Amino acid sequence: MYKLFLSWRYLTARRTNLIGIVGITVGVGALIMILSIMTGFLDEHRAAIRGGLSDLVITPIHLARADRAVPPRDPEPLLDIVRADPRVVDAAPRLVWGGMISPRGAQTEVAEVYYSHPETGNVPVVQLVGIDVEREYGVTTLRSALERVRTDPSSARHGVRDLDNPFEPPPGLPDDGVAYRGVLVGKKLYDTFQMRVGDRVNVLTAVPDTRSRTVKSNNLVFTVCGAFKTGQSEIDSDIA
Structure with a gap:
């Protein structure tokens, strides 16, 4: 005191x-x-x-070499070398390609209006990313991006059913013989085309033909399994 x-x-x-x-x-x-x-x-x-990338991105360059060696198509041998480094937590393969997206059915009219809008001037080009879900969860924030949509009361119905199996077929799919290909869509792209879980979208891609040395179009049908939200506009509006 x-x-x-x-x-x-x-x-x-x-x-x-x-x-x-x-x-x-x-x-x-x-x-x-x-x-x-x-x-x-x-x-x-x-x-x-x-963004949604890992700390290190390794991209093969498919160019002609003097020794005529061809880069390997299987990424696993390279990934095994990367994972062997004690400083690396994990490594995941990705297959990245471009395409043009168009909803099917009733949403086609919405897409046509969007394509022809004089103020946007946007071509509906998206970046398609093929992933290994388990590995992807270990190197990027995909899981939290999917969970962000599920936990938001205003968008919970647009989230995936199972985080451990995000490409699980949505219930109520018609048995019309169309091959099932699941796709996760960025939330901004999802909202732009007014998609819903279970909707089918057409993706037009160009595939090089090594025999004829030409480029051929390839139209694939994907089923929307849910949306993800990273918070980055470039990712949420262009990636599926």
Whole structure:
């Protein structure tokens, strides 16, 4: 009690003491606030740059070599070498290709309006990414992106049924002989075309023919299994 009384007496004896304490308090508080803001900004900036990619991306270059060697088509031998590095948590293969998307059935009219809109001027080009679900969960934020849609009350019905098996066929699919190919769609792209889980979409891709050395079109039908939301506009609007 005596120490508290003595401290308070000398603290209030001179006004400069109070001013100094208030100044130190404000300065430390401002420093903590600025550091918190900068830390959050750096995290957001890092996430924006990285997006849904892993920390390291290895892309093969299929060019003619002097020794006429051909790059391997199977990525597993290379991935095994990468995983053997103790600094690597995991590695996942990806097959990336481009295509033009068009909903089928009743949604086709919506797509036609969108394509011809004078203000958008957008070609419905999407990036198709083939993944190994288990490996992909280990290297990217896909699982949290799928869960973000499921846990949002306003969009829960557009989420996948099972996070462990996101490409599980939606219930009520017609048995019309069409081969099943599941697809997960970025939330912004999903909303633009007013898709629903179970909808079928046409994806027109171009496939090179090594024999004739020409490019042939290939029309595939995919079934929408759900939407994902990474929070990055470039990913949510262009990737399926």
